[in-house]
Amino acid sequence: MSRQPIKNHHQEQRLFLARVIVLGVVIVLLFTLVAMRLTQLQVVNHSHFATLSQNNRVRLEALPPPRGLIYDRNGVVLAENRPAYQLEVTPEQVGNLQDTLDRLSDLLELEPEEIDRFRRALRGKRPFQAVPLKLNLTDEELANFAVNRHLFPGVDVQARVARHYPHGASLAHVIGYVGRIDEREMARIDTRRYAGTTHIGKLGIERYYEDDLHGQVGFQKVEVNAQGRTLRILEREPPVPGRDLVLSLDVRLQAVAQEALEGMAGAIVAMDPRNGEVLAMVSMPTFDPNLFVHGIPARTFNELRNNRRQPLFNRALSGQYPPGSTLKMLVGLAGLEHGVIRADRMMFAAGYYTLPNDTRRYRDWRRHGHGWVDLDKAITQSSDVYFYDMSFRLGIDRMSEFLGRFGVGEATGIDSTGERRGLLPSREWKRGAHGMPWFPGETLITSIGQGYMLATPVQLASITSTLAMRGQRVRPHLLRGVLGEDGEELHVAEPEFLTPVQVSRPEFWDQVLTPMEHVMHRPNGTAFHSAGRDAPYRIAGKTGTSQVFSLGQDEEYDEGALPRHLWDHALFIGFAPAEDPRIAVAVLVENGGSGGRVSAPVARRVMDYFMLEMTPDAQWYR
Amino acid sequence: MRNGTADEPGLGRAILRALHLDLLLLGGVVLLLAIGFVVLYSASGENIDTLYRQGVRVGVAFMVLLLLAQIPAHHLRQWSPWVYVFGVLLLLAVMFFGEVGKGAQRWLDLGVVRFQPSEFMKIAVPMMVAWYFADRPLPPRFLEVVIAALLVLVPAGLIARQPDLGTALLVAGSGLVIIFLAGVRWRILMALGALAMLAAPVLWHFMQDYQRRRVLTLLNPESDPLGAGYHIIQSKIAIGSGGLYGKGWLNGTQSQLEFLPERSTDFIFAVHAEEFGLMGVLLLLALYLFVIIRGLIIALRAQDTYSRLLAGSLSFTFFIYVLVNTGMVSGLLPVVGVPLPLLSYGGTSMVTLMAAFGILMSIHSHRRLLAR
Numbered sequence: 001m002s003r004q005p006i007k008n009h010h011q012e013q014r015l016f017l018a019r020v021i022v023l024g025v026v027i028v029l030l031f032t033l034v035a036m037r038l039t040q041l042q043v044v045n046h047s048h049f050a051t052l053s054q055n056n057r058v059r060l061e062a063l064p065p066p067r068g069l070i071y072d073r074n075g076v077v078l079a080e081n082r083p084a085y086q087l088e089v090t091p092e093q094v095g096n097l098q099d100t101l102d103r104l105s106d107l108l109e110l111e112p113e114e115i116d117r118f119r120r121a122l123r124g125k126r127p128f129q130a131v132p133l134k135l136n137l138t139d140e141e142l143a144n145f146a147v148n149r150h151l152f153p154g155v156d157v158q159a160r161v162a163r164h165y166p167h168g169a170s171l172a173h174v175i176g177y178v179g180r181i182d183e184r185e186m187a188r189i190d191t192r193r194y195a196g197t198t199h200i201g202k203l204g205i206e207r208y209y210e211d212d213l214h215g216q217v218g219f220q221k222v223e224v225n226a227q228g229r230t231l232r233i234l235e236r237e238p239p240v241p242g243r244d245l246v247l248s249l250d251v252r253l254q255a256v257a258q259e260a261l262e263g264m265a266g267a268i269v270a271m272d273p274r275n276g277e278v279l280a281m282v283s284m285p286t287f288d289p290n291l292f293v294h295g296i297p298a299r300t301f302n303e304l305r306n307n308r309r310q311p312l313f314n315r316a317l318s319g320q321y322p323p324g325s326t327l328k329m330l331v332g333l334a335g336l337e338h339g340v341i342r343a344d345r346m347m348f349a350a351g352y353y354t355l356p357n358d359t360r361r362y363r364d365w366r367r368h369g370h371g372w373v374d375l376d377k378a379i380t381q382s383s384d385v386y387f388y389d390m391s392f393r394l395g396i397d398r399m400s401e402f403l404g405r406f407g408v409g410e411a412t413g414i415d416s417t418g419e420r421r422g423l424l425p426s427r428e429w430k431r432g433a434h435g436m437p438w439f440p441g442e443t444l445i446t447s448i449g450q451g452y453m454l455a456t457p458v459q460l461a462s463i464t465s466t467l468a469m470r471g472q473r474v475r476p477h478l479l480r481g482v483l484g485e486d487g488e489e490l491h492v493a494e495p496e497f498l499t500p501v502q503v504s505r506p507e508f509w510d511q512v513l514t515p516m517e518h519v520m521h522r523p524n525g526t527a528f529h530s531a532g533r534d535a536p537y538r539i540a541g542k543t544g545t546s547q548v549f550s551l552g553q554d555e556e557y558d559e560g561a562l563p564r565h566l567w568d569h570a571l572f573i574g575f576a577p578a579e580d581p582r583i584a585v586a587v588l589v590e591n592g593g594s595g596g597r598v599s600a601p602v603a604r605r606v607m608d609y610f611m612l613e614m615t616p617d618a619q620w621y622r
Numbered sequence: 623m624r625n626g627t628a629d630e631p632g633l634g635r636a637i638l639r640a641l642h643l644d645l646l647l648l649g650g651v652v653l654l655l656a657i658g659f660v661v662l663y664s665a666s667g668e669n670i671d672t673l674y675r676q677g678v679r680v681g682v683a684f685m686v687l688l689l690l691a692q693i694p695a696h697h698l699r700q701w702s703p704w705v706y707v708f709g710v711l712l713l714l715a716v717m718f719f720g721e722v723g724k725g726a727q728r729w730l731d732l733g734v735v736r737f738q739p740s741e742f743m744k745i746a747v748p749m750m751v752a753w754y755f756a757d758r759p760l761p762p763r764f765l766e767v768v769i770a771a772l773l774v775l776v777p778a779g780l781i782a783r784q785p786d787l788g789t790a791l792l793v794a795g796s797g798l799v800i801i802f803l804a805g806v807r808w809r810i811l812m813a814l815g816a817l818a819m820l821a822a823p824v825l826w827h828f829m830q831d832y833q834r835r836r837v838l839t840l841l842n843p844e845s846d847p848l849g850a851g852y853h854i855i856q857s858k859i860a861i862g863s864g865g866l867y868g869k870g871w872l873n874g875t876q877s878q879l880e881f882l883p884e885r886s887t888d889f890i891f892a893v894h895a896e897e898f899g900l901m902g903v904l905l906l907l908a909l910y911l912f913v914i915i916r917g918l919i920i921a922l923r924a925q926d927t928y929s930r931l932l933a934g935s936l937s938f939t940f941f942i943y944v945l946v947n948t949g950m951v952s953g954l955l956p957v958v959g960v961p962l963p964l965l966s967y968g969g970t971s972m973v974t975l976m977a978a979f980g981i982l983m984s985i986h987s988h989r990r991l992l993a994r
Binding site: 033037053054 | 759799802804856861875876881910927938941954
């Protein structure tokens with residue numbers, strides 16, 4: 001290229017013009033490109049970005065419904081919602097999380113599980129969402145933290161509503177408790193209904209009536225900013241609170257029953273035989289259900305679980321025991337119904353019984369027997385030999401069928417959790433369960449409520465009610481009614497009557513029920529000295545003592561020589577007043593020894609309180 | 623428009639002429655500034671203090687504009703090499719004594735004011751390159767092109783090292799466009815283009831980590847939605863959700879609820895787009911185009927090579943500002959820190975921009991004083 005020594009202004013100007021035009025075209029083109037890009041974003045993809053913007057801005061928050069309260073029949077609160085203070089951490093606002101946790105541990109004694117749970121909750125949380133660290137702070141912890149609060153930015157105390165059981169251990173086995181929803185429950189429940197709810201009924205009434213107690217979840221749409229802070233509520237659908245339940249229990253009677261069993265392992269079920277309302281249900285020993293609400297520390301839980309006395313075990317519903325002599329009235333009734341015995345016919349009851357062509361001796365609990373006995377005396381004194389003989393003639397099939405009519409071996413269907421069925425042995429059952437034929441001797445053992453036969457205390461109470469009502473059967477239940485949404489009107493749950501037990505002649509009932517009164521009120525009755533002697537009202541009862549441990553052919557039962565856990569279970573069933581029954585009671589004391597000596601007085605205390613101290617008008621709610 | 627009979631229209635025009643101002647350019651700039659205040663009020667969360675501080679800056683910048691409009695272009699031309707050398711020395715000073723802020727060394731503390739020499743270079747570099755070509759016959763020879771390119775790339779490189787990619791880009795653009803306007807032959811241009819393409823991987827090698835990340839984020843913003851991609855994603859949501867007519871002034875949820883980062887500075891365009899929609903955006907772009915084209919017309923009408931090249935460069939730099947910012951905010955270009963001229967909150971670029979407009983007005987209004 002040759003150098004041009006002189007500038008050619010005209011040519012340069014034309015060259016510049018050409019270049020500016022090129023530049024101008026490029027500029028316009030690039031502006032067009034930007035405009036097209038904006039059109040693409042704002043027109044073509046507008047709805048996509050509008051949605052994203054809306055999702056950014058609006059958050060749907062679940063409003064958990066307040067859980068329904070639980071009252072006893074007089075309106076005493078058994079389960080309530082109360083403010084609980086929990087420590088929450090917003091990690092975004094905390095400088096060094098580990099350091100903060102360490103320092104909090106020094107101040108508040110954090111359990112390892114609490115830290116584990118906190119770390120699990122950290123995953124999958126929204127930005128700036130606070131995560132609970134320690135639930136249910138005590139007043140002392142609250143004060144401790146309040147003083148040092150300035151040292152912990154991003155850590156706050158938050159008031160939440162938590163379930164509380166004011167009667168604590170006394171009702172643990174009835175009411176049950178709520179606890180944090182676990183993974184298994186997560187799979188079972190409708191997670192939408194439980195959005196925002198942290199706790200669910202785990203046991204007892206809390207579990208059985210979960211649907212009524214829980215209520216309907218509400219929602220609110222809130223506008224949030226980029227930090228996730230709520231700015232205002234856009235839309236709100238309030239939650240529907242759970243229904244308040246009124247139980248048929250009377251806490252005063254419950255307290256008396258619990259006290260009567262103090263120091264023992266056992267159960268009491270008291271119910272109104274006329275309508276099936278359970279008035280008291282106690283299983284001892286027991287535990288504090290409030291421990292479970294906030295997540296029980298593993299150490300405490302293991303102590304409870306490994307406790308030899310098994311406080312977590314609900315003996316009233318889940319405990320299955322040989323009913324012993326308490327079912328002799330049923331066997332007697334079966335004998336009468338099938339014409340195998342007559343009430344007035346006597347037999348000689350020696351100290352033992354043998355089957356034809358067999359040398360094995362089936363012993364009576366009284367070494368030398370009861371002498372000449374009729375049905376009345378056989379029940380009053382609880383003669384085993386009388387029933388051995390009768391059952392031999394009745395046979396297992398007829399006996400089993402008749403006991404089945406009372407609901408033996410069949411769950412009562414009470415409105416709670418964990419109920420077991422008990423066991424009614426029969427020929428078919430034994431073939432199925434053991435693959436063995438029925439032996440005649442087993443019929444004898446069954447007639448005195450031993451051997452394979454098992455019953456739960458609530459079953460025994462239900463059977464007692466049926467006896468008291470002369471065959472009228474009603475399903476035992478804990479729920480008296482549901483309060484209306486106004487919290488005033490009580491919608492009473494109708495009693496559910498079952499197929500009644502019918503016998504061909506009504507006097508058969510008198511023939512087994514009158515001896516039950518003699519058990520209590522005649523000097524030869526098995527509960528006369530311990531319980532019935534001075535009763536100002538008539539009681540019908542029956543004692544039972546069931547073996548935990550099989551004695552050899554010629555061995556004697558001797559409490560002194562046996563370890564406590566092999567002692568007999570002490571049982572008692574009864575109702576009062578005998579002429580117009582209003583309460584039916586079943587008492588079981590594990591390894592208590594004699595039913596007459598141990599369980600009958602317990603039942604008497606419960607009946608006394610009910611009959612003498614509870615004024616009838618105070619029994620009814622409002 | 624401007625001729626001997628222009629005395630008639632009256633006082634307004636007489637004042638403009640006396641102050642050496644150009645009505646059309648000034649009108650465009652003032653309109654853009656006005657829109658800026660409207661959008662900034664919304665973007666700042668209706669903060670009057672912010673508007674007040676911006677007002678002070680605009681006032682100062684306007685003084686600079688007025689001052690420069692009074693200086694005839696031939697004076698500027700004479701000062702050009704000295705201004706340039708001074709600027710480069712300042713850059714070196716920053717490199718050795720500068721203050722560190724936000725991970726970059728950009729500031730020079732002069733006691734009274736803190737000063738960003740890289741801003742200064744946005745004017746000094748085009749002045750120098752225009753000066754270099756002013757007396758030489760055009761189109762330039764290859765060697766001249768190389769020397770001019772070095773004059774541009776040395777300070778641009780120093781600025782990129784600070785690191786300040788946005789300003790480096792603007793400085794490089796403002797200088798290189800002069801080489802183009804000077805009439806460099808297409809063959810040389812293509813050769814340089816090819817060289818630049820080859821240099822890209824080398825450049826990649828020398829980039830800072832955060833700069834590379836920005837480029838990668840542009841290619842796939844969703845790869846890091848809460849980190850580097852957050853800006854782009856939220857900005858696109860803001861723009862896209864604005865739709866055709868926008869959500870209305872003060873009603874942009876993306877900006878009002880703070881989802882949009884840097885909303886009163888680099889991302890103010892997204893606020894505008896969200897609240898005023900495509901219509902508002904096109905109007906804004908049209909206004910920018912008007913100012914740019916007015917600047918190019920001034921360049922075409924300029925009477926000597928130096929003024930022509932300088933005016934063309936300053937107009938084009940203004941265009942780069944708009945293009946890079948809108949491209950970045952709408953996800954077409956990587957996130958480089960370039961404000962939206964005249965709208966973004968902040969003082970440093972405002973003064974430089976207004977200084978450039980002052981020079982443009984001076985070039986336009988002092989024409990007749992030059993002998994042909």
